[in-house]
Amino acid sequence: MIETDLLIIGAGPCGLFTVFEAGLLKMRCHLIDSLPTPGGQLTEIYPKKPIYDIPGFPVVNAGELVDNLMKQIEVFKPAFTLGETAQTIDEAEGKFIVTTNKGTQHQAPVVLIAGGLGVFEPRKPPIEKLDQFEDKGVEYIIRDPELYRDKKVVISGGGDSALDWTIYLMENKIVKSLVLVHRRTSFRGHLDSVQKVMDMAQAGKIELITESEVSGINAGPQGQVASVVINHATHGNITKETDHFIPLFGLTPSLGPIADWGLELEKGAVKVNTFDYSTNRPGIYAVGDINTYPGKLKLILCGFHEGTLAVQSAFARIHPNKKNVLKYTTVNGVNGF
Numbered sequence: 001m002i003e004t005d006l007l008i009i010g011a012g013p014c015g016l017f018t019v020f021e022a023g024l025l026k027m028r029c030h031l032i033d034s035l036p037t038p039g040g041q042l043t044e045i046y047p048k049k050p051i052y053d054i055p056g057f058p059v060v061n062a063g064e065l066v067d068n069l070m071k072q073i074e075v076f077k078p079a080f081t082l083g084e085t086a087q088t089i090d091e092a093e094g095k096f097i098v099t100t101n102k103g104t105q106h107q108a109p110v111v112l113i114a115g116g117l118g119v120f121e122p123r124k125p126p127i128e129k130l131d132q133f134e135d136k137g138v139e140y141i142i143r144d145p146e147l148y149r150d151k152k153v154v155i156s157g158g159g160d161s162a163l164d165w166t167i168y169l170m171e172n173k174i175v176k177s178l179v180l181v182h183r184r185t186s187f188r189g190h191l192d193s194v195q196k197v198m199d200m201a202q203a204g205k206i207e208l209i210t211e212s213e214v215s216g217i218n219a220g221p222q223g224q225v226a227s228v229v230i231n232h233a234t235h236g237n238i239t240k241e242t243d244h245f246i247p248l249f250g251l252t253p254s255l256g257p258i259a260d261w262g263l264e265l266e267k268g269a270v271k272v273n274t275f276d277y278s279t280n281r282p283g284i285y286a287v288g289d290i291n292t293y294p295g296k297l298k299l300i301l302c303g304f305h306e307g308t309l310a311v312q313s314a315f316a317r318i319h320p321n322k323k324n325v326l327k328y329t330t331v332n333g334v335n336g337f
């Protein structure tokens with residue numbers, strides 16, 4: 001049983017910054033996230049995009065903001081359960097017990113949900129027996145680019161994720177060869193990225209096959225991906241040998257197990273009281289994209305504010321007899337654990 005003061009569900013930017021504010025009040029945090037790395041949407045959807053509305057940063061790349069948040073909270077030694085989804089919540093003796101889909105149990109007097117858009121599920125292309133190749137060469141998310149070192153790779157998709165990874169894997173000379181397959185001739189991504197991919201194709205660094213879809217996968221002797229069948233709108237089928245097939249069609253978020261936690265919901269979000277971002281269940285708070293209230297804006301800086309107020313209330317709940325006086329970091333500094 002993992003024990004902590006504040007159990008945070010979701011290690012997106014709002015969950016991460018809440019650790020800092022909780023740390024200033026000497027509350028220890030443990031974070032659970034379904035994804036293998038912290039950062040939420042910033043890491044998963046747009047790690048290389050610039051953000052312009054973080055106070056004090058005229059511009060900061062999403063991935064860099066996550067790195068900075070991780071550095072900022074280091075001093076408070078947060079612990080993580082990554083790659084596991086918070087599934088159930090029970091209450092016993094004034095504490096919550098949150099159990100993940102892998103059976104890891106966490107106990108805390110306060111739970112703060114920073115679940116963002118919820119649990120991300122990859123959009124899968126309609127290819128027969130696709131699931132049989134999962135972990136055998138088919139991946140929907142690039143978790144570790146090193147997996148593709150000196151390998152033949154086929155990526156499909158026409159959005160930022162497909163374009164950004166194509167550029168990254170080629171520019172860093174990771175893959176042996178790369179084929180990008182897209183249904184249309186035009187792309188949905190950043191103009192810069194589209195241009196870069198076009199230039200790479202023209203220079204023969206990658207093979208770009210448009211107006212086409214991957215329609216089948218052929219297995220090797222151990223059942224792993226050996227080749228893919230690519231169906232062109234007018235020219236018919238071609239087969240490409242490959243070690244990996246990576247369909248990058250985006251991730252669909254869904255509220256997931258939190259929807260069954262007895263929380264008051266409105267349009268797929270958790271209703272909160274803006275006094276302290278508490279939910280209808282005493283001891284459970286919700287901050288960031290997952291909550292809703294009149295005037296809600298799904299912005300990172302709003303989530304930072306919400307987490308800051310929520311931990312003040314959490315402190316009063318954990319230490320009913322202690323007085324909490326606001327102290328400036330400029331005066332008190334940051335005293336870690």
Ligand SMILES: Cc1cc2nc3c(=O)[nH]c(=O)nc-3n(C[C@H](O)[C@H](O)[C@H](O)COP(=O)(O)OP(=O)(O)OC[C@H]3O[C@@H](n4cnc5c(N)ncnc54)[C@H](O)[C@@H]3O)c2cc1C
Nearest residue numbers: 010012013014033034040041086115116117118288289300
């Ligand atoms: C393309 C794009 C561009 C954007 N640009 C900007 C911008 O310029 N400025 C700005 O302020 N905002 C921007 N946003 C919005 C911003 O990304 C969100 O407001 C922010 O990510 C919300 O942070 P969060 O911590 O609440 O949630 P998220 O970042 O969504 O993180 C939530 C985390 O919770 C995890 N989770 C959910 N449920 C569970 C569960 N049951 N168990 C375990 N883990 C769980 C998820 O896996 C996820 O990692 C942009 C969003 C997108 C998609």
